[in-house]
Amino acid sequence: xxxxxxxxGTGILVGLVYALLGLCIVIIFKASEAFNFAIGEFxxxxxxxxxxxxxxxxxPWYKALQLGTVIFIFFxxxxxxxxxxxxxxxxxxxxxxxxxxxxFFFFGLKLSTLxxxxxxxxxxxxxxxxxxxxxxGAMVERVTIKPLLGRSPISMxxxxxxLGFLLRASVxxxxxxxxxxxxxxxxxxxxxxxxxxxxxxxxWAGILSLLIFSMVIVFLxxxxxxxxxxxxxxxxxxxxxxxxxxxxxxxxxxxISALCIAVAGIMISNFGALQVGMGFxxxxxxPVVLIGGMDSIGGALIGxxxxxxxxxxxxxxxxxxxxxxxxxxxxxxxxxxVLFIRPYGLFGxxxxxxx
Amino acid sequence: MLAVENLRVVxxxxxxxxxxxxxxxxxxxxxxxxxxxxxxxxxxxxxxxxMIDFYDGDIIEGDIKMEGNSIKGLDATDIMKRYGxxxxxxDRPVFWYLTIEENLKAASFSRWDKRVKADMEEVFDYFPxxxxxxxxxxxxxxxxxxxxxxxGMALMTKPRILLLDEPSLxxxxxxxxxLFDIIKRLNASGITIVLVEQNAHASLNIGTRGxxxxxxxxxxxxxAQELLENEDVREFYLGSGEKERKSYxxxxxxxxxxxxx
Ligand SMILES: Nc1ncnc2c1ncn2[C@@H]1O[C@H](COP(=O)(O)OP(=O)(O)OP(=O)(O)O)[C@@H](O)[C@H]1O
Ligand SMILES: [Mg+2]
Numbered sequence: 001x002x003x004x005x006x007x008x009g010t011g012i013l014v015g016l017v018y019a020l021l022g023l024c025i026v027i028i029f030k031a032s033e034a035f036n037f038a039i040g041e042f043x044x045x046x047x048x049x050x051x052x053x054x055x056x057x058x059x060p061w062y063k064a065l066q067l068g069t070v071i072f073i074f075f076x077x078x079x080x081x082x083x084x085x086x087x088x089x090x091x092x093x094x095x096x097x098x099x100x101x102x103x104f105f106f107f108g109l110k111l112s113t114l115x116x117x118x119x120x121x122x123x124x125x126x127x128x129x130x131x132x133x134x135x136x137g138a139m140v141e142r143v144t145i146k147p148l149l150g151r152s153p154i155s156m157x158x159x160x161x162x163l164g165f166l167l168r169a170s171v172x173x174x175x176x177x178x179x180x181x182x183x184x185x186x187x188x189x190x191x192x193x194x195x196x197x198x199x200x201x202x203x204w205a206g207i208l209s210l211l212i213f214s215m216v217i218v219f220l221x222x223x224x225x226x227x228x229x230x231x232x233x234x235x236x237x238x239x240x241x242x243x244x245x246x247x248x249x250x251x252x253x254x255x256i257s258a259l260c261i262a263v264a265g266i267m268i269s270n271f272g273a274l275q276v277g278m279g280f281x282x283x284x285x286x287p288v289v290l291i292g293g294m295d296s297i298g299g300a301l302i303g304x305x306x307x308x309x310x311x312x313x314x315x316x317x318x319x320x321x322x323x324x325x326x327x328x329x330x331x332x333x334x335x336x337x338v339l340f341i342r343p344y345g346l347f348g349x350x351x352x353x354x355x
Numbered sequence: 356m357l358a359v360e361n362l363r364v365v366x367x368x369x370x371x372x373x374x375x376x377x378x379x380x381x382x383x384x385x386x387x388x389x390x391x392x393x394x395x396x397x398x399x400x401x402x403x404x405x406m407i408d409f410y411d412g413d414i415i416e417g418d419i420k421m422e423g424n425s426i427k428g429l430d431a432t433d434i435m436k437r438y439g440x441x442x443x444x445x446d447r448p449v450f451w452y453l454t455i456e457e458n459l460k461a462a463s464f465s466r467w468d469k470r471v472k473a474d475m476e477e478v479f480d481y482f483p484x485x486x487x488x489x490x491x492x493x494x495x496x497x498x499x500x501x502x503x504x505x506x507g508m509a510l511m512t513k514p515r516i517l518l519l520d521e522p523s524l525x526x527x528x529x530x531x532x533x534l535f536d537i538i539k540r541l542n543a544s545g546i547t548i549v550l551v552e553q554n555a556h557a558s559l560n561i562g563t564r565g566x567x568x569x570x571x572x573x574x575x576x577x578x579a580q581e582l583l584e585n586e587d588v589r590e591f592y593l594g595s596g597e598k599e600r601k602s603y604x605x606x607x608x609x610x611x612x613x614x615x616x
Binding site for chain 1: 404406408409410411430431432435436441442443444448449450451452453457458460461462464465466467508509511512
């Protein structure tokens with residue numbers, strides 16, 4: 001009994017993180033019907049950005065210079081072609097952006113010397129890191145997804161596959177493939193009731209994931225931007241015809257998605273260490289969304305928790321029987337079973353049909 | 356007010372749909388466009404409203420001018436915000452999974468301000484049925500209600516010109532009549548209307564002028580009353596020609612008589 005409760009609790013806490021991953025896939029799928037296979041790479045990039053901020057990690061000047069150059073080219077290009085700035089304005093602005101990015105990666109923000117208290121430092125670095133991750137998501141969308149608006153969702157999906165390889169290689173070039181120790185030093189909130197023990201890190205992960213999850217929901221269902229996103233998700237053409245800029249909405253959705261993925265990434269890194277290879281965790285989102293239903297936000301929550309529990313149960317009850325590594329496979333088995341019973345996932349949209 | 360000059364539009368770089376179309380919309384009129392299926396009426400509205408590139412279409416020749424300013428190639432959102440051109444797509448473009456109230460709110464996204472609530476009540480005044488259904492999902496509303504909602508949403512964008520694409524599609528005659536009444540009222544309140552219709556008789560009756568489209572060209576134009584009395588229009592669009600049955604030869608004769616604009 002104690003065992004079961006322990007397993008359930010641990011599973012749910014991890015499951016909340018998976019739910020967040022699922023949410024990222026679901027909102028992009030709803031908005032553009034594309035599946036973002038680059039989720040693992042967004043996860044690492046978000047974590048590394050946070051790492052840079054929180055631990056004041058710096059990189060050699062030539063790598064920082066490369067990053068700065070990319071940003072410079074990107075911004076000048078956008079300002080010149082998209083916003084119709086004259087090049088005399090676009091170029092200096094682009095150079096400034098590139099230079100700031102260079103400084104950021106070469107010198108770091110020095111948060112670790114400025115703010116001594118780890119919890120305060122986290123409170124500053126966390127939103128900043130998420131913002132940075134969101135911006136990266138928006139940038140990536142602008143370059144790779146936006147030109148495909150109105151085309152088949154399959155082409156977007158394929159683009160995200162390629163994008164994944166590109167981003168992974170870039171991260172590897174910049175930060176290498178060794179692992180970085182990751183210790184957030186958040187206040188200890190370990191829970192202990194009798195024989196039940198829940199460690200502090202998973203609890204933090206669960207709480208923060210749930211918090212971000214609910215913030216996204218409030219944003220989607222209680223603000224006018226959220227309404228515009230939901231409208232665009234239903235039909236891009238209709239939304240455009242009624243004055244909603246579908247292109248910009250897609251940008252926002254990718255930004256939000258990248259931001260949430262970063263939260264999940266930071267929490268997962270905090271369980272162990274951060275390294276490029278960690279990206280595969282992002283693929284946990286696949287069983288999550290398929291179980292919950294590709295287009296259901298509530299489904300992502302339930303799916304995430306189910307996958308978390310399933311994994312924990314497999315680890316606690318089946319692996320000891322000698323099936324090492326079964327934990328990794330268990331969610332996919334669950335997925336198969338669910339799909340046999342409900343091919344659209346547990347909470348796939350009930351299509352409106354008038355009879 | 357709005358002038359389309361010698362417009363040529365192709366889809367996917369190869370399918371030529373409009374082959375030099377010129378129309379003029381005068382302030383505060385109800386302009387009727389009729390034409391067979393596939394003639395390119397929808398394409399014309401897409402081009403004017405800036406939606407054409409979403410469908411992978413290109414304007415390869417000609418210009419679209421709103422009060423002398425070219426709006427060719429602008430974003431759909433810009434055209435709507437700056438020039439007040441709102442396009443109501445065919446087949447009841449409402450968001451099925453949003454409630455009626457949310458639909459109206461979504462449509463006011465581009466001009467969000469304090470007056471949205473008041474404007475919404477105004478729409479409910481025009482369409483009392485919608486008021487009763489405010490919290491119902493639009494997907495469950497009837498066809499007529501959905502079309503009214505679509506026009507209500509267009510009103511939320513504060514249009515100066517409304518481009519309506521076959522609003523009577525799939526509606527019962529009585530509902531169509533009600534809808535056309537409302538269109539007339541909207542026009543009386545100062546909104547210029549471009550109405551694309553299959554329902555030639557009813558629409559020409561409320562219109563001021565009309566154009567007849569055929570395979571990407573305009574073949575006839577004139578005052579609505581004139582068109583209603585025109586023998587060819589009666590024959591081919593109103594289905595009430597003098598002779599009982601038209602032979603293929605007669606159709607050819609009609610083709611020859613058409614004016615190419
Ligand atoms: N996205 C598209 N890609 C390729 N061809 C298209 C596209 N949209 C329309 N067409 C073609 O362009 C032609 C004109 O279509 P359009 O929809 O403008 O006609 P319409 O006059 O509105 O017809 P209807 O009365 O049936 O609505 C048709 O032959 C159609 O097949
Ligand atoms: Mg049409």
